[in-house]
Amino acid sequence: MRDANGNFSLLHRTCSLVVLLCFLHISVTLIYYVRNSDSRPTFLQNQQTPQIHRKLNEQKVSTEETSPPSVSNGTETERKMETCPDNPPKLVGPLRVEFSDPVTLDLVREQNPALQPGGRFKPEDCIAQQKVAMIIPFRSRDEHLKFWLYYMHPILQRQQLDYGVYVIIQDGDETFNRAKLLNIGYAEALKEYDYQCFVFSDVDLIPMDDRNIYKCFNQPRHLSVSMDKFGFRLPYTQYFGGVSSLSKEQFLKINGFPNKYWGWGGEDDDIFNRISAKGMSISRPDALIGRCRMIRHDRDKQNDPNPQRFDRIAHTRHTMSKDGINSLSYKVVNVEKDQLFTKITVNVGKP
Numbered sequence: 001m002r003d004a005n006g007n008f009s010l011l012h013r014t015c016s017l018v019v020l021l022c023f024l025h026i027s028v029t030l031i032y033y034v035r036n037s038d039s040r041p042t043f044l045q046n047q048q049t050p051q052i053h054r055k056l057n058e059q060k061v062s063t064e065e066t067s068p069p070s071v072s073n074g075t076e077t078e079r080k081m082e083t084c085p086d087n088p089p090k091l092v093g094p095l096r097v098e099f100s101d102p103v104t105l106d107l108v109r110e111q112n113p114a115l116q117p118g119g120r121f122k123p124e125d126c127i128a129q130q131k132v133a134m135i136i137p138f139r140s141r142d143e144h145l146k147f148w149l150y151y152m153h154p155i156l157q158r159q160q161l162d163y164g165v166y167v168i169i170q171d172g173d174e175t176f177n178r179a180k181l182l183n184i185g186y187a188e189a190l191k192e193y194d195y196q197c198f199v200f201s202d203v204d205l206i207p208m209d210d211r212n213i214y215k216c217f218n219q220p221r222h223l224s225v226s227m228d229k230f231g232f233r234l235p236y237t238q239y240f241g242g243v244s245s246l247s248k249e250q251f252l253k254i255n256g257f258p259n260k261y262w263g264w265g266g267e268d269d270d271i272f273n274r275i276s277a278k279g280m281s282i283s284r285p286d287a288l289i290g291r292c293r294m295i296r297h298d299r300d301k302q303n304d305p306n307p308q309r310f311d312r313i314a315h316t317r318h319t320m321s322k323d324g325i326n327s328l329s330y331k332v333v334n335v336e337k338d339q340l341f342t343k344i345t346v347n348v349g350k351p
């Protein structure tokens with residue numbers, strides 16, 4: 001009996017020990033599990049947060065892309081677009097420019113489907129660095145204008161400018177007045193859009209390199225620095241004729257251009273004098289990038305060399321504050337909007 005009792009108590013103790021061990025094992029496992037499940041969310045968070053963020057961003061981007069333009073407001077879209085780069089990616093460098101085969105306006109219209117009425121353009125995928133008005137003084141040079149539009153529209157679009165083309169036509173057959181037409185172009189373009197920069201271009205000049213960007217710089221810019229007709233060099237250091245650009249501020253600082261140069265010559269030298277009188281200098285592209293071609297032509301009727309020009313340019317410093325954009329007067333006779341240009345016919349009066 002004693003033996004049986006002894007055996008039983010041994011078995012009992014062993015069982016209790018096993019139960020205790022089991023309990024201990026379960027407790028340890030439980031504690032371990034609870035501690036582990038505490039740290040698990042932290043681990044997941046660290047891993048998942050970026051993914052969640054990325055997902056959200058992706059969603060944002062895709063709503064932007066897919067939402068119709070009418071829903072998102074214009075300024076919001078613009079804020080998310082970046083400013084166009086200093087070196088527009090589609091520029092090709094040197095260009096072949098020739099005038100042997102005539103072009104038609106219909107061809108130019110076809111080749112430039114992105115243009116808006118008035119010869120207006122804005123880059124699609126970035127915000128243009130500058131809003132530029134192209135101003136062309138004009139009378140009876142339709143063949144030249146076709147070439148200008150044919151070559152310039154593709155170049156200006158590759159240059160990623162927010163631009164418009166203004167052809168300012170002198171009405172009647174009085175003596176031609178280039179600088180006054182340029183002043184009028186400045187005034188009329190500003191009535192239409194918040195232009196910050198003005199490029200003044202003769203109708204017969206085409207750049208031979210699209211890296212010669214038709215925009216404004218820290219100083220008034222002379223763009224047609226090496227013309228074929230001058231043997232691809234400046235005729236003289238102070239030369240400011242052909243194609244130039246001035247910001248609104250630079251233009252106003254010199255009181256715009258003179259209105260009193262009737263006939264050929266001198267007005268570009270007067271503009272140079274105004275710029276230097278106001279302590280500014282001339283910015284220029286290098287001679288290679290600044291190469292350009294002028295369409296060969298005879299002297300126009302009513303644009304003979306102005307005999308007064310030497311006397312006038314000798315007095316720019318005294319006349320510039322009274323004769324300029326602050327004294328400009330003219331009448332608009334007609335406005336024509338085309339896909340390729342805005343033509344403004346004006347009465348500029350007479351000498």
Ligand code: UDH
Pocket residue numbers: 136137138139140141176178201202203204205297298299300301303
């Ligand atoms: N312009 C016109 N119509 C005119 C006169 C001038 O549109 O009747 C405009 C046009 O934009 C032209 C600019 O004014 O490009 C300057 O005039 P221009 O081209 O006659 O000036 P340029 O410096 O000198 O080319 C011309 C001299 C002609 C010499 C001919 C010798 N072969």
Ligand code: MN
Pocket residue numbers: 202204294297
């Ligand atoms: Mn010319």
